[in-house]
Structure formats: C-alpha cells, structure tokens
Amino acid sequence: MKGMNSFHVAFLPGDGIGPEVTAAARELLETTGSLHGFRLRSTEHPVGWDAVTRTGSPLPTNTLSACRQADAVFLGAVGDPAADAAPPEQRPETGLLALRSALGCQINLRPFRSLEPLMDASPLRPERIRGTDLLIVRELGGGLYYGEPRTLDPPGGSHRKGVNTLVYSEEEIRRVAHAAFKLASERRGHLVSVDKANVLETSRLWREVVTDVAWEYSRVRHEDMLVDRAAMELVLRPAAFDVILTSNLFGDILSDEVAGVAGTLGLLPSASLGIGTPLFEPVHGSAPDIAGQGIANPIGAILSAALLLRHGLDQSDAATNLEEAVEQVLARGFRTPDIATEKHTVLDTQAFTRQVVDQLIPTGELLPPDSTKPEKHA
Numbered sequence: 001m002k003g004m005n006s007f008h009v010a011f012l013p014g015d016g017i018g019p020e021v022t023a024a025a026r027e028l029l030e031t032t033g034s035l036h037g038f039r040l041r042s043t044e045h046p047v048g049w050d051a052v053t054r055t056g057s058p059l060p061t062n063t064l065s066a067c068r069q070a071d072a073v074f075l076g077a078v079g080d081p082a083a084d085a086a087p088p089e090q091r092p093e094t095g096l097l098a099l100r101s102a103l104g105c106q107i108n109l110r111p112f113r114s115l116e117p118l119m120d121a122s123p124l125r126p127e128r129i130r131g132t133d134l135l136i137v138r139e140l141g142g143g144l145y146y147g148e149p150r151t152l153d154p155p156g157g158s159h160r161k162g163v164n165t166l167v168y169s170e171e172e173i174r175r176v177a178h179a180a181f182k183l184a185s186e187r188r189g190h191l192v193s194v195d196k197a198n199v200l201e202t203s204r205l206w207r208e209v210v211t212d213v214a215w216e217y218s219r220v221r222h223e224d225m226l227v228d229r230a231a232m233e234l235v236l237r238p239a240a241f242d243v244i245l246t247s248n249l250f251g252d253i254l255s256d257e258v259a260g261v262a263g264t265l266g267l268l269p270s271a272s273l274g275i276g277t278p279l280f281e282p283v284h285g286s287a288p289d290i291a292g293q294g295i296a297n298p299i300g301a302i303l304s305a306a307l308l309l310r311h312g313l314d315q316s317d318a319a320t321n322l323e324e325a326v327e328q329v330l331a332r333g334f335r336t337p338d339i340a341t342e343k344h345t346v347l348d349t350q351a352f353t354r355q356v357v358d359q360l361i362p363t364g365e366l367l368p369p370d371s372t373k374p375e376k377h378a
C-alpha cells in the first residue's frame with residue numbers, strides 16, 4: 001500500500017434507517033477507493049439514541065475525538081421515538097447539533113438536481129421541475145438553533161413560557177455569504193438570499209451584510225427574497241434558482257420543501273463544511289416507521305458519499321463517477337419502494353446499492369494498489 005493515498009473516514013450510523021444507508025455509503029466509498037487509487041480506512045462510532053442507550057450520551061467523547069482525527073465524517077441519521085421523553089441533553093438531535101458545532105461546521109450545502117429518470121417521482125409537472133439544479137447554502141453554526149437564552153418552564157406551572165433566541169453576528173453572516181457567493185460564481189452566477197427582513201432585525205442585518213459581500217462578486221447576480229415568497233417560488237419555479245443562501249432555520253425548512261418538490265426526502269445529500277473535519281449526511285431523518293426493513297432509499301446517503309469525495313477528500317472525478325452511476329442505475333429502471341411505480345424494478349436497499357457498485361466497476365478495472373498516480377491531496 002506504499003505510495004497510495006489513504007483517508008480516514010469516521011462512520012456514525014446512528015438511529016433508525018441510519019445504519020442501513022450508512023452501509024450503502026460505506027460500500028460505495030470503498031469501491032470508489034479501489035477504482036480511483038486511494039485506500040479508505042473506515043472506523044465506526046455510536047451517535048444519537050443508539051449512543052445514549054450504550055453510553056448515556058448522544059455524542060460520546062470517543063466518537064467526537066475519532067471525528068476530530070478523521071479526514072471526513074459520514075453520519076447516517078439520528079432520532080428515535082423512544083427519545084421523546086428523554087431530557088434535552090439526551091436527545092439524539094442534541095448530539096447532532098453538538099457534533100456540528102464541535103467540528104465547526106458553519107456552512108451546509110444541500111444540492112438538488114432533477115434527474116431525467118426521476119421526473120416521475122416529483123409531484124410537479126415535468127415542465128416545472130425539468131432543468132432544476134439548485135444549491136441551498138444553509139448557515140449551520142448559529143441562528144435560532146444555538147441562540148441563548150433558551151429556556152422552557154417546567155411542566156405543571158401556570159402561564160408557562162418557552163424561549164428561544166434568534167441572533168446573528170455580522171461575522172457569521174459574512175462567512176456563509178462568502179462561501180455562497182464563491183459557489184455561485186463557480187455555477188450559473190445567480191444567488192438568492194432568503195430572509196424575513198420585513199419582520200426580523202437579524203434579517204435586516206443579514207440583508208445589509210449580504211449586499212455588502214455581493215460587491216466583491218461582480219459576476220454573481222444577487223437578489224433578496226422573503227422566505228414566504230421563496231417557499232412559494234420553489235414550488236412554482238424551482239428551475240429558476242441557482243444558489244439559495246439562507247439562515248439555519250429557514251435552510252432546514254426550505255431543504256425539506258425541495259425534497260417534497262423532488263418527490264421524496266430520500267434523495268437529498270448534504271455537506272457541512274467549516275473549520276474542522278467536514279461532515280456529510282443525507283438530509284433525511286431516521287425514518288423509524290421503515291427502520292430495519294432494508295427498504296430505505298440509499299440515494300441521499302450515496303450522493304452524500306459523493307459530496308464527501310468531492311469536498312472532503314478532494315476526489316472530484318470519483319465523486320462525479322459515483323453521481324453518474326446512480327443516475328444510470330435509475331435510468332435502467334431500478335428503484336427503492338418509496339419512488340417506484342408499476343413500470344420499475346423494485347429493489348431493497350442492499351440490492352439497489354449493489355447495482356450502483358456494479359455500474360461503477362465496468363467503467364474501470366480495479367487498480368492494483370501501487371499503480372496509482374500520486375494526487376495533490378496526500
């Protein structure tokens with residue numbers, strides 16, 4: 001294995017369908033490694049409710065230190081109905097938010113491209129969805145998710161109150177805006193910044209800072225849009241968007257709306273980048289209703305693995321190959337049950353994944369370990 005690039009990926013399968021889709025992502029990353037001449041060192045660590053039941057914490061110290069040491073982290077999903085009654089520090093979601101924050105993941109990319117073979121999965125008419133190729137850039141390190149104070153009066157009292165705080169600093173907005181403008185300049189050069197500046201002070205600041213950052217990117221056409229209007233435009237004219245820049249909460253909501261436009265939450269990948277190890281996770285949750293049945297759609301996870309290759313390991317050819325393999329398998333009519341119609345061949349998670357593996361392999365022989373070209377990313 002001498003002379004071969006080696007990458008450490010920490011896999012955090014988590015809850016519900018998390019382990020099933022993580023297995024798919026891992027298999028494809030390993031296959032891709034042997035095709036593109038790098039070795040994947042995989043380790044696996046508990047997170048979420050799974051970690052609570054084993055260690056009492058949704059983000060055990062060992063998991064976090066493994067993530068810090070890795071080149072990239074892949075997370076399946078967190079969340080379990082049994083956790084509803086747990087105290088806040090033991091909620092699976094608390095573990096995920098702590099992980100994003102500890103890794104300094106402030107910039108979350110959620111791309112969606114409408115694939116020709118999946119046109120029929122969308123509830124929209126083909127002429128509306130066709131050509132959609134958008135990227136949500138969601139601020140992930142602040143906003144309503146992390147603002148203090150956050151309190152909830154204990155049950156039993158009268159006139160109880162819950163409090164959350166929406167706060168954004170100029171610096172936080174500037175950082176994510178730069179990332180979004182830079183991405184827009186490498187895409188079609190159009191950026192819509194989404195806020196609620198007619199009501200919220202944080203949004204007024206958001207708009208000012210984004211407008212200021214826009215001066216530095218003369219090739220990018222920038223417009224501001226209120227979030228309610230953006231929610232409507234995403235359904236009416238999804239293909240009109242290129243980059244959507246928005247805050248943590250709005251990005252959470254709009255990305256599920258995009259999943260609705262696509263036809264299922266199972267398709268969307270995400271990448272969370274910032275100052276520490278980058279984190280990759282499908283946008284979908286743990287789907288407890290279908291967990292353990294082996295029928296989860298692995299596409300969101302597989303496309304997250306592609307983002308991991310591109311943004312985490314600097315292997316963009318490998319990423320593109322993987323994305324194309326998924327599209328080809330879909331074009332051949334293979335589907336998991338969530339997006340299958342009578343004209344499709346229905347496969348379970350593992351069988352679908354195997355099709356993608358098989359699709360990849362004929363495109364290149366498995367490289368013998370030491371015939372590999374050195375790459376700039378050691």
Ligand code: IPM
Binds near residue numbers: 079093252285
């Ligand atoms: C997402 C999820 C998470 C979020 C939850 C699980 C905390 O909905 O990644 O979109 O709200 O960020």
Ligand code: MG
Binds near residue numbers: 256283
């Ligand atoms: Mg969400």
